[in-house]
Structure formats: C-alpha cells, structure tokens
Amino acid sequence: MFKYLPHTEEDIKAMLEVVGVNNIEDLFSEIPAELMGQDLDVPFSHSELELQRRFQDLADKNTTLIPFVGAGAYDHYTPSVIRHIIERQEFLTAYTPYQPEISQGTLQYIFEYQSHICELTGMDVSNASMYDGATSTAEAMFMAIGAKKRDKILLSKTVNPNIIEVLKTYARFRNITIDYIDSIDGETSIEDFKQKNSKEYAGIIVQSPNFYGIIENYDGYREVLDETKSLFIMNSDISTLSVLKTPREYGVDIAIGDAQALGIPLGYGGPYIGYLATTKKLMRKMPGRICGVTKDTEGKRAFVLTLQAREQHIRREKANSNICSNQSLLALFVTVYLAVMGKKGLKEAQMNSFNATHYLYEQVTSLEGFDVVFNKEFFKDCVIKTTKDVSKINELLFDKGILGPLDLELFDPTMKNYLLFSATEKRTKKEIDLLVSVLEVA
C-alpha cells in the first residue's frame, strides 16, 4: 500500500469481518453503478524524489526579481525564528481551538495577537484575524450595514483599487449601494465627503496610507460623521501604524487592513492576513472568532473562544457573516514577528523603508523625464510621472533582475505614464542606484 495508508491486507480483512461485508466495494453498493469508476486523466503517483524534481523544474520556470513595487504586498525582512516556530506540529497541525483544554497554545497566541492589533490600532477589541485586507474591509462594510441598518456606504476613491473591486463584488450580491468620494491631488476630498454624507449611509471607508502611498489626515472626519451617526472605517497597512497616527486617534469605529507587511513572505499573493478591530460598543457586531481570558475550575488563568453566539454555527441564516475560520497560523506569524522585532525593531524597519522610499523618490524625480505628481507626504509607496515608455522601462528593469513600478494606467485610464514605486528596509542603496541608472537611460 501507499506510504500514507497504513492498512495491511490482514488489517483490511479483519476490519471487513467486523463490519460484515466481503470487500471494500460492498461499502459503496448504494451508489448508482453509473456514477462509479470513471477513468480519470490525472498524473500517476510521484515518489518523493520525483516530486522534488518536478517542483525544481517548476521553480526554474519562475524568475526571482528584486521588487520595487508594493501596492499592498511588501517585501519586508522575515526573521529566521518565525518559520521554526510556526512549523512546530503543535501549531501547524492543530484544529480550530474548539476544545480549549487541549488548545491553550492556539488560544494564547490568538490572545497575544489581539493584544498586538489593539496596541497598533489603538482600538478596544480585535478579532482573531480574517482572510486578507480586502475581505476584512468587506466584512467591515457588512458590519456597518448590520449595525446601522442602512444599506449605503461611502468609499474614498483613494482606496486600493483591488480592495474597491472586492467591495463591489460583496456589495452587489447583498444589494448594498456604494457611492464614491472624489480624490483631489491624490487625497480623499473632505469637501466632497461633507457634501455627500447623509443619514442614508452606514459609514465611510477610507485608506491611509492610501493606494498612492500618501498619508491622509482625517482630522475633522469624526465630527462630520457624528452629525449623521455614521461609522468611520479606516484601512491601513498595520505596519505603518507603528509610526503613524492611529485609527483610534482619528475616532475610527472599525479599523481594518492587511498585516502582510509584518514580515509575511510575498508568496505570490497569499496566504496573507487581514485584521479587524473595533470599539467596545461594536464588539458584539464583529465578525469572526474572538479569544478571551477566563479561569478554569481550579482558578488557573486560561484562554477560551468567546462571544460565539454571534457566529454562523449558532446564528445560521441570521448571522451577519459566514466566516468560520481565521488565518490562524498567520496570526501566529505576525505575533512572533512583533515579539522578535518588538517596540524598537518594528519602527526601525518601517522608518528604514520610509527613508529608502524617499531616497528612491528623490533620485528618480531628479532624472530627466521623471516628475513629481502629488506634493504630499507619503510612506513607502510613491507616485512618479514619466515621459518615457512605461513598458520599455519595465522590460529594461526586468533584464537587470528588477521588478519595476506598477503602471497605474492599468487601474485608471487617466493615469497614463504614472508609476507606483516602493522600497523596504531590504533594499540597499546599491540596488536603488541600479534602478535609477536603468531609468536614466530608458
């Protein structure tokens, strides 16, 4: 038999006898014969060595490039200890912690994760994580719609277009209307927001740093929303909140976003991890799992999933979300990342990224044919306009082993020749200078 199947012929015989049938086929006798035994066009079994060869062949078809693009996926440094910890079988192979007595490991790191998310966002309560930053934004939209019993939402045009796409899909099927707030000079227009806001809207969704990397200032938003009792929903790459003004300081009700930038490898887009944090007032409207502290019968401190009555397995069709998992192992990943990097390391990595991106910006905009677009403060993404041919630029960079900037025309036809660059603490001066030298002659 195959290596993952432990049954010997004798085992099978003895077991069939207990069951009272002659052979394994008899266990499937009620399935109509016409449904059984199709010939499948699937590969034959690979031994481990053949499997390794096959994967190496496939790996060789990929080209590893030095990324100078972020736009929602950032190439930050991953400390070595993380992989060793998250691959311990106790974490990796465990099921959802429904039996708390034998899941204290998972429950404890979820509690630590929630604590970290609350520290960084300033919010009162975080759930145990969500699929990614885009779907956590969609869940925040559902949460606002459910809490306010209004079916319209305002969305800033400076939000990452992929997140907007996901919101549009989720909204369409639930008959939610999305209305957009204009952007002026790369930033959400507070004037447009003031004009459009009304009691018809459950809330507003904004992002900072926004898609263009610009750090938006939301002073004054809370007061506008209070007039209509609407909710304030803010998306951020959580790593930037080690430095930037927190959602809580802006009076946000629901803080959401991706936590990939906390050292999670690029992995061709996933698995990443979304976070969702809110106020005490909205805690019981929050989707997903939450872990809390309690005591056991002997008075020992212990951790347990709590507020489960909100969830789909109890509320069924009345639940506001159908989420029944979290990105648990990634929650452990970022928890360990934050433990290793700590208070100083996280900020240092982020400020190094900030400085590297600003150096890149300064060098590139000083070149002939490259220009400043928005005169705004940015974090680790920046937009630069060029008079040169964008696809030619990216071809030349590719030949030097560089993943060049994102062509913003792909997302917005009015942004022809606009490039979105990014650098992290992993980029050296030498690499940036190489990038600049290619751009110079492009």
Added chain:
Amino acid sequence: MSKIIDGLYYANSHEWVKVEDAFAYVGITDYAQESLGEIVFVELPEEDDEISAGGELSAIESVKAASDIVSPVTGTIVMVNEELEDSPELVNEDPYENWIVKIEMENKSELEALLNAAEYKELIE
C-alpha cells in the same frame, strides 16, 4: 417545571407582558431563560425607538445560543432596563422581576391576541 405567573400576558415566542395603564413591561419567561442557559448579554434597544408587534425588540445571548426577542405589542420604547447591561445574569436569576423594556402601547387591543397564564402553561407542556 418552569414558573408561570398569573395575571401576565404571554407570547408564543416566550415573552411576558405586564400591563400598567398604557405601559407594557416586557421580559422573557422562565421557560425561555431555562432553554437559553447562562445568559451573557442582553442587547438593549434605544429609548424613543418605535416598535411594532412582531418586530425584533432585542437579542439575548447565552454561552451557546442567541435568540431574538420579539415585541408582543406596538408602541414606543420609553425605558430600557440598564441594569442588564452589566448584569445580564439577572434574567436567569428572576426572569419575571427583571423586565427588559417598558413600552408605551399604541393599541391595547393587541393584548387580546396574547395568551393567558393557563394557555401559556399548555403551550410549554
């Protein structure tokens, strides 16, 4: 055996109503609190909210269940029992003493559609 109090009105969905003039106090029955188990949260509506009979008034959560409370009457919520915010377990301890909302009724004749104690007793047996 669940406790039932004479003189109250009862709904099929296990709420009780105590009438004082134009006002109705609404809570959940002993039978309902027993079925729910340890109550951990009572979601209270806002005062001045208008509610119609059969509409969702609030929700009660226990460790393992969640249940909507349906309003037995139409009217305006004039008071909510704020004590339940911090001590939801009071509903377990004495469900008839610990009302959830006080409603100013719009139409007292709606009460005729509710059950009396004997009829409710029959329902839950």
Added chain:
Amino acid sequence: MYYDRLIFEISNPGRKGYSLPKSEFKEYSLSNNLQRNEEPMLPEVSELEVVRHYTNVSVKNFGIEKGFYPLGSCTMKYNPKINQDLSNMPEFSLHPYAPVKAAQGVLEIYYETQRILSELSGLHTFTLNPYAGAHGELIGLMIIKAYHQKQNDLKRTKIIVPDSAHGTNPATASVAGFDVVEVKSNMDGTVNVDDLKEALNDEIAGIMLTNPNTLGIFEKDILEISSLVHEAGGLLYYDGANLNPLLGLARPGDMGFDIMHINLHKTFSTPHGGGGPGSGPVGVVEHLVEFLPKPVVKKVNNQFDIEFNNDTTIGQISHFYGNIGVVLKAYSYLLSIGKENFKHIGGLSVLNANYIKESLKDDYLLPIKGICKHEFVFDGLIDKSSHVTTLDVAKRLLDYDVHPPTIYFPLIFKEALMIEPPETESKATIDNFITIMRKVAEEARTNPELVKGAPYNTVVKRLDEATAARNPIVKFRDIES
C-alpha cells in the same frame, strides 16, 4: 509546570530580539501631526526568550502528530512533511505583481491543480482564489445569483438548505443576499424527495447539499434530486466538506451538481494551522465558467496567463490569487497520491468509519444503522441513566490523549457525537480509540461522577465560559486594568 505567561509579561525595556543592517539613507522628515502620540506597548525580549516562550506555549496544544483526531466533517488526515518543504521553496515566493513571464512555474501549478480537481470532481473548471470553505460557498452562491440575473430570472431569491446542513450553509446563503428555505430531512439526514418537490418552484435559485450528508449517508436518490431541481430551474451546490470518501470513486459533477467547493485543508491534506489558512477552490459546470471570479489563470499556446477582463464574472473576491502557499502543498499531495491511489483514500476512510461504528454500537446509541460513508453519528451513550452527557464523554477522552469527535452537531440529534477517522489512521490506532471509548462508557456506568468531572490530565480543567462572555477580557491591557 503550567506555563501561562504572556509575551508581554516577560518583556523588559532595553532587550531586543532582532538585528537590522544600519540604514544607508539619511533621515527624511515626517510631519508630527501625522505621527502617533504614544508608542505601542510591544514586547522587548531577546531571541531565545521568544523561541522558548512559543515553545512552551506550543506544548499546550494537541496536534495530528501527537494523536488521533476523529473529528466529524473535518477530515483530520496526516499533513505530509514534503508538502511543507516544497511550498517553502523561495522561487515560489514572488511578488503578486511579477509579470506572468516571471511566474510561469507557479501559474502552471495553479492551472494544473485546478485541472486535476476538475477531473476528480467531474466539473469543468475551478478557481483557486477562494480562501476557505466558507469563502468558497459564498463565491458559489454569488455564481448562482449571477447566473439567474443573466437569465433575467429575478424572482429566484430563495435557497433550499436541509436542516442537517453545516451552519455555514444558511449563513452563506443569507450573506449572499438569498432567503433561506429550510427543509426537514428524513431520519437519516437524506433529502425527503416529496418535501423537496413541494419546496421547488420558480422562486428557488438553488439547493445546497452535502453528499454524503453530515450523518455519513450517501443520497442514493441524488440523480432524481438533481433532475427535479434542474427541471424547476434551480442549480445544485455541493458542499465539498465531505468529499473524502468519494475521492477517485464517484464525482459530484456526474451526480448533477453544478457548483462545488473543495476544502484543500480537509481532503487534500494541507494543515489546518489551528484554524487557517485554508483554501476553498470552487468548481463549476461548463455553462457557468463565465461567472467565475477574476482574475482567471488561463493556458494559451502552452503559456500561462492571468485574465482580468471579463464582463460576466461575479467580480474579484480576493486581493490577489488566493492562498497560493496552500495550493502548492495540495499540488504536492495530488502528485504524491496519483492515479493509482486516489480510490484507496475513499475506500479506507469508509472502512475505518464502519469498523468503529460496528465496534462501539453496543455502548453508544446508533440512530442510523447500516453502512455509513466516511463518518457517522452516535446520539450519546445508550445508557443515559447516569446522566453522563456527550460533553462529559468528550472531556473524558481528553484524559486519554484522544481529540474528541465533533460534538452537538448535526443538530438533529440532541447528544450528537460525530466521528470521522481518516484513511491515514491505522487499525492499531483505531483499536486503541475503540478501547478508550468503551472504557469511558464503562466509567459512565460505574463511576459517572468521574466522567462528569473530566478532564483531569490536561493543562487546564473545564473553563468558565459564561464569565468570559459576560465581561470579555480580550487583550493584555484589559488584564492590567
């Protein structure tokens, strides 16, 4: 020694666990009014302290490599090591905006995995973008809605869900903007064909089924059911949580299902990770392919490409292309198992389940007799005189180093204990489980208080869940204050 310290409690100002190169760049300015006022309270610990802390935290967990997980509807099979190694190869960790010519290897894996899943399930095309089973369900129901909308058949606003279904089914239908029509099942959880006929009309968009159902019973009338639903203009959704017993034997597509999701973390051996990341690929019949979420990975002239433009798609449902890291592991598993072995997976998991069922039916109440598929349900102990509940039995199993079965689900039995032994478990492991289950039944008869007080050997005893829910303490700062 019980270790319950939090990372914050071993933190000491001035310690650090990281090293970064000295920055080569000057410090650029950032306005004060854009910066946070207070520093976040993150830990300050050395590297060894971090490693030791999480090692001590980890040993409080149960895992597949420690012992048996007979969890119904969860398919807790062995997670092969080689899959993990291959998924960690750095060549696959590309930036999602890498041009397709730099990503041909990973795109080939995406394409080939969806093709093999199509073959195994009898559906035409899969998307691997959904992140989890529940996410897959949501995408599936969006496709049902988009299909009817395109036909301009806007009356179809209802989805039929049997009362034996997983809780996610009705929740998903509701989140996708449908009304749920719950139909009662037969005693064995199968669809009552007469009730179904009654429920079908021109307002029904579709039906969600699990086959075998949550009681491990195959819907033998599935061909009649699917033609009834199709005749009424509805579509059939297959919840792939219970695909394992049919692997390589029978295919949902051939049964008449139009849409399904697969849990790669169940049937295809990727680790559960304590609750995720999973992956929930969605497959559809040919005439629904146009509705699949974007982006779509395509094969054109032996090259792989990513397509974003499509008018009829339901839209985008993930930031990028799904949990690719999980897909790599599943592809490795698919190639390992291979054509020769797929059918043994179903066969042996079903043999394991029936063997346990027959061996324990004198102690535990078996409401549905006869051959089951990969799982079955006991309605608690036969002897209920001692008032030992299913929860008590589950907690007592913890003392014997066995993960308890799924409990109190499905809801149709009051004391449900749902058991699923995957094919990777040997007869010896299963015999040991049977011995333990009999012993617990014996204890329930002779010393019920012992069982009611369990567990005794775990790091913590039974927990006070009510206090946790009444006064939620959900972060370190709540403990401190």
